[in-house]
Amino acid sequence: MNSTSQAPTRALLILNPKSRSGAEADLDDGIAALRNAGMELEVFYSGGPDETENAIRQRREQLDLVIVGGGDGTISSTAGTLYDCQLPLAILPLGTANDLARSLGIGNDLQHAFAVIAANHRRAIDLGVVNDHYFFNAANMGLGVKVTEELGPEVKKRWGVFSYLKAFSAALTRAQQFKAEIVVDGERHMERSIQLAVGNGRYYGGGNIVADSARINDARLDLYSLRPQGVWELLTLAPLVRGGKHHLAQRVFNISGQRIEITTRPGAMAIHADGEPVTQTPATFTVIPDALQVVVPRDSQELLSEEDKTHGTDPQ
Numbered sequence: 032m033n034s035t036s037q038a039p040t041r042a043l044l045i046l047n048p049k050s051r052s053g054a055e056a057d058l059d060d061g062i063a064a065l066r067n068a069g070m071e072l073e074v075f076y077s078g079g080p081d082e083t084e085n086a087i088r089q090r091r092e093q094l095d096l097v098i099v100g101g102g103d104g105t106i107s108s109t110a111g112t113l114y115d116c117q118l119p120l121a122i123l124p125l126g127t128a129n130d131l132a133r134s135l136g137i138g139n140d141l142q143h144a145f146a147v148i149a150a151n152h153r154r155a156i157d158l159g160v161v162n163d164h165y166f167f168n169a170a171n172m173g174l175g176v177k178v179t180e181e182l183g184p185e186v187k188k189r190w191g192v193f194s195y196l197k198a199f200s201a202a203l204t205r206a207q208q209f210k211a212e213i214v215v216d217g218e219r220h221m222e223r224s225i226q227l228a229v230g231n232g233r234y235y236g237g238g239n240i241v242a243d244s245a246r247i248n249d250a251r252l253d254l255y256s257l258r259p260q261g262v263w264e265l266l267t268l269a270p271l272v273r274g275g276k277h278h279l280a281q282r283v284f285n286i287s288g289q290r291i292e293i294t295t296r297p298g299a300m301a302i303h304a305d306g307e308p309v310t311q312t313p314a315t316f317t318v319i320p321d322a323l324q325v326v327v328p329r330d331s332q333e334l335l336s337e338e339d340k341t342h343g344t345d346p347q
């Protein structure tokens with residue numbers, strides 16, 4: 032990170048004490064190790080997205096790296112600011128789902144995350160945009176929104192990753208079908224749906240896979256839509272969605288592209304991105320390839336290699 036010929040990395044560590052383990056995680060040793068290795072590190076406890084944005088913007092000229100310690104909601108709240116300021120991102124997974132950490136190959140282990148930051152190996156990843164909101168993992172409407180609505184902070188704290196399963200069961204009874212006009216790179220599709228998701232990353236909703244071949248640096252969006260079906264059929268589909276194999280099921284519509292426009296009937300529908308309510312339909316989704324530099328494991332299996340990117344091949 033630092034040698035006699037190199038200036039130290041100047042980093043801002045944003046911590047969200049409201050994220051699942053943000054208040055209790057012991058970060059002292061990891062922070063000390065980064066400082067001992069030569070990093071100039073300021074710790075900032077954030078009370079909300081606006082505070083985070085201001086903290087980054089005020090220091091932008093003095094920063095080489097922003098480390099975000101929190102869950103997907105916290106990290107997602109920095110996406111627009113980091114893109115605007117063109118500052119690299121590193122993450123400490125302190126949330127419940129930690130889906131971005133999965134999509135990058137960092138996982139949930141804090142010690143590993145600190146080691147990844149110390150190694151400071153960077154790759155470019157894509158950003159998703161829905162209307163004017165940036166997201167890393169996925170945006171969705173329908174059943175997924177109901178699931179998030181069932182997921183209060185108390186439920187998340189108490190049930191951890193199982194809170195997503197609990198919320199899914201509760202949301203099933205509230206799911207309603209809708210009609211969606213989906214225009215993908217100019218091609219129009221009409222679908223009846225109960226759940227529609229558009230992914231930029233690979234993982235969302237606590238470890239579900241958006242699409243089998245989806246990667247956060249593949250320069251494309253992956254959409255799937257669940258056709259109306261009974262509770263029993265949905266339950267049998269759940270393991271396929273978990274493993275990204277839902278393209279094999281008849282009851283699912285899948286497509287990928289770079290620009291997706293969605294209109295819904297009978298009316299506007301709420302859209303959540305990275306677990307937070309951000310906008311509603313009608314919505315336009317786009318992808319910004321290679322939008323942000325992110326610190327990742329050198330050998331991350333979750334990202335497309337530079338060779339795969341050049342040749343446009345799927346990693347499977």
Ligand SMILES: Nc1ncnc2c1ncn2[C@@H]1O[C@H](COP(=O)(O)OP(=O)(O)OP(=O)(O)O)[C@@H](O)[C@H]1O
Binds near residue numbers: 049078
């Ligand atoms: N930049 C921020 N600073 C402080 N608080 C934030 C910030 N962004 C979001 N929050 C609030 O903190 C709450 C919890 O944070 P976050 O979503 O990151 O953790 P989580 O819910 O435990 O994990 P995950 O999103 O991975 O399931 C959010 O729901 C939101 O209310």
